[in-house]
Amino acid sequence: MRERLVVVGNGMASLRFLERLTEGAPGLYDVTVVGAEPVAAYNRVLLSSLLGGEVDEAACAFRGLDWYESHGIRLITGAPVTAIDRENALAIVGETHVLPFDKLVLAVGSTPIRLPKPGIDLPGVITFRDLADVAAIRRAAVRHARAVVIGGGLLGLEAAVGLSRLGIDTTLLHVMDRLMERQLDHAAAGLVKRAMEARGVKVMLKADTASIDGDGRVESLTLSDGTVLPADLVVMSVGVRPSVALAQGAGLETGRGIKVDDRMATSDPRIFALGECAEHRGMTYGLVEPAYEQAEVLSRHLAGEAGAYQGTALATSLKVSGLPVFSAGVVDTPESAEAIVLSDPGAGLYRKLLVEDERLIGAVFVGDIGEQGWCKALIRSGEPVTGHLDDLMFGRPAAAPSTPQTLAA
Known part of the structure:
Protein backbone atom coordinates (compact mmCIF):
# COMPACT_ATOMS: atom_id res chain seq x y z
CA MET A 1 0.00 0.00 0.00
CA PRO A 112 -1.67 39.33 8.70
CA ILE A 113 -0.75 41.44 11.71
CA ARG A 114 -3.44 43.76 13.07
CA LEU A 115 -1.96 46.56 15.15
CA PRO A 116 -3.36 46.68 18.71
CA LYS A 117 -4.86 50.14 18.28
CA PRO A 118 -8.22 51.51 19.48
CA GLY A 119 -10.84 50.96 16.80
CA ILE A 120 -8.99 48.13 15.07
CA ASP A 121 -12.15 45.99 15.05
CA LEU A 122 -14.41 48.62 13.47
CA PRO A 123 -16.13 47.62 10.22
CA GLY A 124 -14.08 49.06 7.38
CA VAL A 125 -10.70 47.98 8.78
CA ILE A 126 -9.46 45.28 6.39
CA THR A 127 -6.22 43.38 5.91
CA PHE A 128 -4.75 42.72 2.47
CA ARG A 129 -3.76 39.10 2.18
CA ASP A 130 -6.13 36.94 0.12
CA LEU A 131 -9.00 36.91 -2.37
CA ALA A 132 -11.57 37.51 0.35
CA ASP A 133 -9.67 40.65 1.44
CA VAL A 134 -9.62 41.94 -2.14
CA ALA A 135 -13.38 41.39 -2.42
CA ALA A 136 -13.97 43.17 0.91
CA ILE A 137 -11.79 46.14 -0.09
CA ARG A 138 -13.55 46.50 -3.44
CA ARG A 139 -16.95 46.45 -1.72
CA ALA A 140 -15.81 49.20 0.66
CA ALA A 141 -14.00 51.25 -2.02
CA VAL A 142 -17.12 52.88 -3.41
CA ARG A 143 -17.03 56.06 -5.46
CA HIS A 144 -15.71 59.09 -3.52
CA ALA A 145 -14.47 56.82 -0.71
CA ARG A 146 -11.32 57.85 1.15
CA ALA A 147 -8.84 55.09 1.91
CA VAL A 148 -5.89 54.98 4.29
CA VAL A 149 -3.32 52.21 3.93
CA ILE A 150 -1.13 51.54 6.98
CA GLY A 151 2.26 50.05 6.14
CA GLY A 152 4.97 51.07 3.67
CA GLY A 153 6.31 47.61 2.96
CA LEU A 154 5.71 45.64 -0.22
CA LEU A 155 2.10 44.64 0.53
CA GLY A 156 1.17 48.14 1.69
CA LEU A 157 2.50 49.68 -1.52
CA GLU A 158 0.64 47.10 -3.60
CA ALA A 159 -2.62 47.79 -1.75
CA ALA A 160 -2.22 51.56 -2.20
CA VAL A 161 -1.45 51.22 -5.91
CA GLY A 162 -4.45 48.93 -6.39
CA LEU A 163 -6.78 51.39 -4.67
CA SER A 164 -5.34 54.28 -6.67
CA ARG A 165 -6.08 52.41 -9.89
CA LEU A 166 -9.71 52.26 -8.79
CA GLY A 167 -9.73 56.05 -8.59
CA ILE A 168 -9.92 56.04 -4.77
CA ASP A 169 -8.47 58.95 -2.78
CA THR A 170 -5.63 57.01 -1.11
CA THR A 171 -3.16 57.93 1.63
CA LEU A 172 -0.28 55.62 2.58
CA LEU A 173 1.07 55.83 6.13
CA HIS A 174 4.44 54.44 7.18
CA VAL A 175 5.93 54.71 10.65
CA MET A 176 9.54 54.63 9.38
CA ASP A 177 11.44 57.42 7.62
CA ARG A 178 11.45 55.66 4.24
CA LEU A 179 9.37 53.16 2.30
CA MET A 180 10.44 49.49 2.15
CA GLU A 181 13.29 50.15 4.59
CA ARG A 182 14.30 46.49 4.64
CA GLN A 183 14.86 46.42 0.88
CA LEU A 184 15.77 50.01 -0.10
CA ASP A 185 18.17 52.72 1.01
CA HIS A 186 17.02 56.32 1.34
CA ALA A 187 17.82 57.34 -2.24
CA ALA A 188 16.01 54.37 -3.80
CA ALA A 189 13.08 54.72 -1.42
CA GLY A 190 12.80 58.38 -2.43
CA LEU A 191 12.35 57.41 -6.08
CA VAL A 192 9.68 54.88 -5.12
CA LYS A 193 7.89 57.55 -3.07
CA ARG A 194 7.89 59.86 -6.09
CA ALA A 195 6.49 57.09 -8.27
CA MET A 196 3.69 56.45 -5.76
CA GLU A 197 2.83 60.15 -5.58
CA ALA A 198 2.83 60.41 -9.37
CA ARG A 199 0.02 57.82 -9.30
CA GLY A 200 -1.99 59.99 -6.92
CA VAL A 201 -1.10 58.20 -3.66
CA LYS A 202 -0.35 60.60 -0.80
CA VAL A 203 2.59 59.25 1.22
CA MET A 204 3.15 60.20 4.87
CA LEU A 205 6.35 59.00 6.56
CA LYS A 206 7.08 58.87 10.31
CA ALA A 207 3.31 58.55 10.66
CA ASP A 208 2.33 56.53 13.74
CA THR A 209 -1.33 55.54 14.04
CA ALA A 210 -2.81 56.35 17.44
CA SER A 211 -6.41 55.26 16.84
CA ILE A 212 -9.04 54.42 14.26
CA ASP A 213 -12.25 56.25 14.99
CA GLY A 214 -15.90 56.07 14.06
CA ASP A 215 -19.43 55.43 15.26
CA GLY A 216 -20.30 51.92 14.14
CA ARG A 217 -17.75 51.93 11.31
CA VAL A 218 -14.54 53.69 10.24
CA GLU A 219 -14.84 57.46 9.84
CA SER A 220 -11.33 58.73 10.52
CA LEU A 221 -7.82 57.85 11.65
CA THR A 222 -5.82 59.81 14.22
CA LEU A 223 -2.02 59.97 14.21
CA SER A 224 0.12 60.20 17.33
CA ASP A 225 0.84 63.88 16.56
CA GLY A 226 -2.89 64.63 16.61
CA THR A 227 -3.42 64.77 12.85
CA VAL A 228 -6.88 63.47 11.88
CA LEU A 229 -7.34 61.84 8.47
CA PRO A 230 -10.89 61.26 7.20
CA ALA A 231 -11.27 57.62 6.14
CA ASP A 232 -14.06 55.37 4.94
CA LEU A 233 -11.68 52.42 4.59
CA VAL A 234 -8.48 51.47 6.43
CA VAL A 235 -6.27 48.76 4.94
CA MET A 236 -3.91 47.24 7.50
CA SER A 237 -0.74 45.98 5.82
CA VAL A 238 1.99 46.00 8.46
CA GLY A 239 3.40 42.51 8.03
CA ALA A 303 10.99 11.00 -3.25
CA GLY A 304 14.02 9.35 -1.60
CA GLU A 305 16.61 11.68 -3.12
CA ALA A 306 19.36 13.64 -1.40
CA GLY A 307 18.81 17.31 -0.75
CA ALA A 308 19.23 19.93 1.95
CA TYR A 309 17.92 23.44 2.33
CA GLN A 310 20.72 25.85 3.18
CA GLY A 311 18.68 29.03 3.54
CA THR A 312 17.92 31.72 0.97
CA ALA A 313 19.82 34.92 0.25
CA LEU A 314 16.90 37.31 0.07
CA ALA A 315 16.28 39.38 -3.02
CA THR A 316 13.32 41.53 -4.02
CA SER A 317 12.30 42.29 -7.58
CA LEU A 318 9.05 44.09 -8.33
CA LYS A 319 7.39 47.00 -10.09
CA VAL A 320 6.03 49.87 -8.01
CA SER A 321 3.67 52.04 -10.06
CA GLY A 322 5.44 50.80 -13.18
CA LEU A 323 8.90 51.53 -11.74
CA PRO A 324 11.19 48.44 -11.71
CA VAL A 325 12.87 47.91 -8.32
CA PHE A 326 15.46 45.32 -7.28
CA SER A 327 17.45 44.77 -4.09
CA ALA A 328 19.54 41.92 -2.75
CA GLY A 329 21.86 41.42 0.18
CA VAL A 330 22.94 44.40 2.30
CA VAL A 331 21.00 47.64 1.70
CA ASP A 332 22.62 50.29 3.92
CA THR A 333 26.38 50.75 3.56
CA PRO A 334 28.45 49.24 6.42
CA GLU A 335 31.68 51.00 7.41
CA SER A 336 33.75 48.12 6.04
CA ALA A 337 32.20 48.29 2.55
CA GLU A 338 32.51 50.60 -0.45
CA ALA A 339 29.37 51.98 -2.10
CA ILE A 340 29.49 52.55 -5.86
CA VAL A 341 26.54 54.70 -6.88
CA LEU A 342 24.96 55.84 -10.14
CA SER A 343 22.09 58.28 -9.61
CA ASP A 344 19.87 60.15 -12.09
CA PRO A 345 16.73 61.19 -10.18
CA GLY A 346 15.31 63.03 -13.17
CA ALA A 347 15.28 59.82 -15.18
CA GLY A 348 14.11 57.76 -12.20
CA LEU A 349 17.37 55.77 -12.33
CA TYR A 350 19.46 54.64 -9.36
CA ARG A 351 22.06 51.91 -8.92
CA LYS A 352 24.15 51.09 -5.89
CA LEU A 353 26.65 48.26 -5.53
CA LEU A 354 28.09 47.42 -2.11
CA VAL A 355 31.53 45.79 -2.30
CA GLU A 356 33.51 44.36 0.61
CA ASP A 357 36.84 42.54 0.21
CA GLU A 358 36.32 42.54 -3.58
CA ARG A 359 33.02 40.70 -3.21
CA LEU A 360 29.52 41.98 -3.87
CA ILE A 361 27.50 42.00 -0.65
CA GLY A 362 24.52 44.07 -1.75
CA ALA A 363 22.81 45.79 -4.66
CA VAL A 364 19.93 48.25 -5.02
CA PHE A 365 18.58 49.13 -8.48
CA VAL A 366 15.66 51.39 -9.40
CA GLY A 367 14.49 52.09 -12.95
CA ASP A 368 16.75 49.60 -14.72
CA ILE A 369 17.20 46.16 -13.17
CA GLY A 370 18.82 44.42 -16.13
CA GLU A 371 21.70 42.88 -14.15
CA GLN A 372 19.61 41.60 -11.25
CA GLY A 373 20.20 37.92 -11.97
CA TRP A 374 23.95 38.41 -12.21
CA CYS A 375 23.99 40.39 -8.95
CA LYS A 376 22.05 37.70 -7.10
CA ALA A 377 24.44 35.01 -8.35
CA LEU A 378 27.52 37.02 -7.32
CA ILE A 379 26.16 37.76 -3.85
CA ARG A 380 25.34 34.11 -3.27
CA SER A 381 28.59 32.70 -4.68
CA GLY A 382 30.97 35.23 -3.13
CA GLU A 383 32.94 35.30 -6.39
CA PRO A 384 35.31 38.30 -6.67
CA VAL A 385 33.79 41.10 -8.73
CA THR A 386 37.05 42.72 -9.78
CA GLY A 387 36.76 43.52 -13.47
CA HIS A 388 32.95 43.21 -13.46
CA LEU A 389 31.98 46.45 -11.75
CA ASP A 390 31.57 48.56 -14.89
CA ASP A 391 29.35 45.91 -16.48
CA LEU A 392 27.31 45.54 -13.28
CA MET A 393 26.83 49.28 -13.05
CA PHE A 394 26.25 50.20 -16.69
CA GLY A 395 25.19 46.87 -18.23
CA ARG A 396 27.14 44.44 -20.29
CA PRO A 397 27.86 45.67 -23.81
CA ALA A 398 25.98 44.04 -26.64
CA ALA A 399 27.92 41.36 -28.46
CA ALA A 400 29.91 42.78 -31.35
CA PRO A 401 28.51 41.79 -34.76
CA SER A 402 30.42 38.96 -36.35
CA THR A 403 32.55 39.80 -39.36
CA PRO A 404 31.27 38.11 -42.54
CA GLN A 405 33.66 35.51 -43.80
CA THR A 406 34.47 35.33 -47.54
CA LEU A 407 34.62 31.78 -48.74
CA ALA A 408 37.59 30.87 -50.88
CA ALA A 409 36.73 30.16 -54.49
Missing part, protein backbone atom coordinates in the same frame (compact mmCIF):
# COMPACT_ATOMS: atom_id res chain seq x y z
CA ARG A 2 1.14 3.53 -0.74
CA GLU A 3 1.96 5.81 2.17
CA ARG A 4 -0.71 8.38 2.94
CA LEU A 5 0.56 11.95 2.54
CA VAL A 6 -1.62 14.79 3.82
CA VAL A 7 -0.71 18.35 2.89
CA VAL A 8 -2.28 21.05 5.07
CA GLY A 9 -2.58 24.28 3.11
CA ASN A 10 -3.07 24.87 -0.60
CA GLY A 11 -1.16 28.06 -1.26
CA MET A 12 1.73 28.76 -3.61
CA ALA A 13 4.31 26.78 -1.58
CA SER A 14 1.99 23.78 -1.29
CA LEU A 15 1.26 23.71 -5.01
CA ARG A 16 4.93 23.98 -5.98
CA PHE A 17 5.69 21.06 -3.65
CA LEU A 18 2.89 18.97 -5.20
CA GLU A 19 4.05 19.81 -8.72
CA ARG A 20 7.62 18.76 -8.01
CA LEU A 21 6.62 15.63 -6.10
CA THR A 22 4.32 14.40 -8.87
CA GLU A 23 7.02 15.12 -11.46
CA GLY A 24 9.79 13.35 -9.56
CA ALA A 25 7.85 10.50 -7.96
CA PRO A 26 4.46 10.08 -9.65
CA GLY A 27 2.10 7.76 -7.78
CA LEU A 28 4.50 7.21 -4.87
CA TYR A 29 2.05 8.57 -2.29
CA ASP A 30 -1.69 8.59 -1.73
CA VAL A 31 -2.01 12.39 -1.54
CA THR A 32 -4.70 14.53 0.06
CA VAL A 33 -4.36 18.32 0.21
CA VAL A 34 -6.60 20.43 2.43
CA GLY A 35 -7.05 24.18 1.94
CA ALA A 36 -8.92 26.55 4.22
CA GLU A 37 -9.80 28.90 1.37
CA PRO A 38 -12.75 27.95 -0.86
CA VAL A 39 -10.64 27.87 -4.05
CA ALA A 40 -7.52 26.02 -5.16
CA ALA A 41 -4.07 27.64 -5.04
CA TYR A 42 -3.79 31.01 -6.79
CA ASN A 43 -1.14 33.65 -7.44
CA ARG A 44 -1.05 36.03 -4.47
CA VAL A 45 1.51 38.17 -6.30
CA LEU A 46 -1.33 39.37 -8.56
CA LEU A 47 -3.62 40.52 -5.74
CA SER A 48 -2.84 44.23 -6.25
CA SER A 49 -3.48 43.86 -9.99
CA LEU A 50 -6.76 42.11 -9.18
CA LEU A 51 -7.67 44.88 -6.74
CA GLY A 52 -6.92 47.53 -9.35
CA GLY A 53 -8.94 45.76 -12.04
CA GLU A 54 -5.94 44.97 -14.28
CA VAL A 55 -6.66 41.22 -14.15
CA ASP A 56 -9.64 39.10 -13.22
CA GLU A 57 -9.77 36.26 -10.72
CA ALA A 58 -9.34 33.64 -13.46
CA ALA A 59 -5.95 35.14 -14.35
CA CYS A 60 -4.78 34.52 -10.77
CA ALA A 61 -5.50 30.77 -10.90
CA PHE A 62 -2.65 28.28 -11.27
CA ARG A 63 -4.08 24.78 -11.75
CA GLY A 64 -7.60 23.70 -12.53
CA LEU A 65 -9.35 20.98 -10.57
CA ASP A 66 -8.65 18.61 -13.45
CA TRP A 67 -4.90 18.86 -12.75
CA TYR A 68 -5.34 17.59 -9.19
CA GLU A 69 -7.61 14.80 -10.39
CA SER A 70 -5.29 13.73 -13.20
CA HIS A 71 -2.38 13.48 -10.73
CA GLY A 72 -4.38 11.43 -8.24
CA ILE A 73 -4.48 14.24 -5.66
CA ARG A 74 -7.55 14.45 -3.46
CA LEU A 75 -8.30 18.17 -3.00
CA ILE A 76 -10.45 19.50 -0.16
CA THR A 77 -11.17 23.25 -0.16
CA GLY A 78 -12.94 25.55 2.27
CA ALA A 79 -12.21 23.21 5.17
CA PRO A 80 -9.48 24.18 7.65
CA VAL A 81 -7.56 21.53 9.55
CA THR A 82 -8.37 22.29 13.18
CA ALA A 83 -6.10 19.84 15.00
CA ILE A 84 -3.40 17.22 14.54
CA ASP A 85 -3.59 14.02 16.58
CA ARG A 86 0.03 12.84 16.50
CA GLU A 87 -0.58 9.79 18.68
CA ASN A 88 -3.08 8.36 16.21
CA ALA A 89 -1.59 10.07 13.12
CA LEU A 90 -4.78 11.95 12.24
CA ALA A 91 -5.46 15.38 10.79
CA ILE A 92 -8.80 16.67 12.04
CA VAL A 93 -10.74 18.65 9.40
CA GLY A 94 -13.46 20.90 10.78
CA GLU A 95 -15.11 19.38 13.84
CA THR A 96 -15.44 15.70 12.99
CA HIS A 97 -13.78 14.67 9.72
CA VAL A 98 -10.46 12.85 10.10
CA LEU A 99 -7.65 12.12 7.65
CA PRO A 100 -5.15 9.41 8.61
CA PHE A 101 -1.57 10.07 7.53
CA ASP A 102 1.80 8.42 7.36
CA LYS A 103 3.48 11.72 6.50
CA LEU A 104 2.13 15.23 6.98
CA VAL A 105 3.23 18.51 5.40
CA LEU A 106 2.28 21.82 7.02
CA ALA A 107 2.13 24.64 4.47
CA VAL A 108 -0.23 26.84 6.45
CA GLY A 109 1.39 30.16 5.57
CA SER A 110 1.03 33.21 7.77
CA THR A 111 -1.59 35.54 9.17
CA VAL A 240 2.58 38.89 8.72
CA ARG A 241 3.19 36.29 11.41
CA PRO A 242 3.89 32.61 10.65
CA SER A 243 0.86 30.46 11.45
CA VAL A 244 1.99 28.25 14.32
CA ALA A 245 -1.23 27.54 16.27
CA LEU A 246 -1.85 24.17 14.62
CA ALA A 247 1.74 23.04 15.27
CA GLN A 248 1.69 24.29 18.84
CA GLY A 249 -1.56 22.45 19.50
CA ALA A 250 0.12 19.27 18.30
CA GLY A 251 3.14 19.81 20.56
CA LEU A 252 5.62 20.47 17.75
CA GLU A 253 8.63 22.66 18.47
CA THR A 254 8.03 26.26 17.46
CA GLY A 255 9.78 29.58 17.73
CA ARG A 256 8.71 32.45 15.55
CA GLY A 257 7.66 29.75 13.08
CA ILE A 258 7.46 25.94 13.01
CA LYS A 259 11.05 24.82 13.51
CA VAL A 260 12.46 22.62 10.73
CA ASP A 261 15.82 21.08 9.85
CA ASP A 262 17.60 21.10 6.48
CA ARG A 263 15.17 18.46 5.14
CA MET A 264 12.21 20.60 6.26
CA ALA A 265 11.34 18.05 8.99
CA THR A 266 9.80 19.29 12.24
CA SER A 267 10.51 17.88 15.69
CA ASP A 268 8.29 14.95 14.65
CA PRO A 269 10.09 13.09 11.79
CA ARG A 270 6.73 12.25 10.15
CA ILE A 271 5.72 15.91 9.91
CA PHE A 272 7.29 18.58 7.68
CA ALA A 273 6.73 22.29 7.20
CA LEU A 274 7.54 24.71 4.40
CA GLY A 275 6.84 28.24 3.27
CA GLU A 276 5.95 31.19 5.44
CA CYS A 277 5.06 29.06 8.46
CA ALA A 278 8.49 27.39 8.65
CA GLU A 279 11.46 28.55 10.71
CA HIS A 280 14.82 27.30 9.41
CA ARG A 281 18.04 28.08 11.29
CA GLY A 282 16.27 30.89 13.11
CA MET A 283 14.95 32.48 9.89
CA THR A 284 11.39 32.83 8.62
CA TYR A 285 10.67 34.07 5.12
CA GLY A 286 7.68 35.98 3.79
CA LEU A 287 8.61 35.74 0.11
CA VAL A 288 7.82 33.29 -2.67
CA GLU A 289 11.38 32.37 -3.69
CA PRO A 290 12.42 30.76 -0.36
CA ALA A 291 9.14 28.85 -0.25
CA TYR A 292 9.77 27.45 -3.73
CA GLU A 293 13.33 26.44 -2.81
CA GLN A 294 12.01 24.67 0.30
CA ALA A 295 9.36 22.92 -1.80
CA GLU A 296 12.08 21.62 -4.15
CA VAL A 297 14.11 20.23 -1.24
CA LEU A 298 11.13 18.58 0.47
CA SER A 299 9.85 17.00 -2.74
CA ARG A 300 13.26 15.46 -3.38
CA HIS A 301 13.53 14.20 0.19
CA LEU A 302 10.09 12.55 0.10
